[in-house]
Amino acid sequence: MADEELQIEEPQKKSKLPLIIIIAVVLIAGGAAAWFFLFSGPDEPLAPEQTATGGSPEQAASPAPSSASVGTALYVAMPRPFVFNVPGAGRDRLVQIKAQLMVRGSDNEETAKMHIPLIEGTLLQVFSASTADELVTEAGKVALREQAASEVQKVMQEMTGEQVVDRVLFTGFVMQ
Template sequence: MAEEDLKTGEEGKKKSKLMLIIIIAVVLLGGGGAGAYFFLMADDSPAGAAVATGGTQPDELVSDSSGRALFVAMPRPFQFNAPGVSRERLVQIEVQLMVRGQVNEERAKRHIPMIEGTLLRVFSTSNADDLVTEVGKADLRSRSTSQVRQVMNDLEDNPVIEEVLFTGFVIQ
């Protein structure tokens, strides 16, 4: 008789633990699903805001120059040899483009091959002795920004790119 009570008590504890685990799993899954729904269904685009307010914003009128900053990463780092007075050095630069607004982000992504070509052309004119200094890096970044903006202005009638950022810079 005592053994039967002991077995029944253990089975009851196992069932209550299992039930507690199931309840926790359901609550977590439900909360995660609700969070995913609100995250994915949120519409932060300017066009969505125009529809919500009843106005219209054609794509041609949206310049997105005052939108929030978005960053477009270049698909691979740039590697090149830079000549110097004493020796040639290998340089690797990782680049991201800062744009304003969703429309400009899509425009920049559409023209990545042209942007890569422009950056390679600018990088190939650099000198290893200049790239060692902070002033040389800042000069290279500003020349890159102005050249990319000029090319994008020719392609899209809009500079699109606000800034060229170096997220990784290695020189050997």
């Protein structure tokens, strides 16, 4: 038995090729699925009535709820956020509001863009007249938004003779 050599078998190394192939197939399939879902649109183009209102032609033919709702809704972003101080019960607060204007029709959009400085001044005047106690509640924010819309509408009516802005929308609201 001394003559026999002790043979030690080395473990066989498994090939990682099948694992790499499986991973590559999964990545390719995932990429193809993502591309399909992200870049595929409707099979047929939407009618102009559908793109303007976001619905079917039957919905577009329904009467508008008010005369101010005539035309396509467009949004005019204020170029800068409004930053101002408001007095509070305990201490003064710093408020930042990002706003957009909802207008109807491209003519009103151009008019609103032309009068941005006037609108910004009006909005800042309305915003800074509020208090921190009012702005803490949701009802206070809604009241501020409605007051801002009515003041902007009044100023634009005086300036252009038309109600250019339908609504003032807050797209960001931070109070510290």
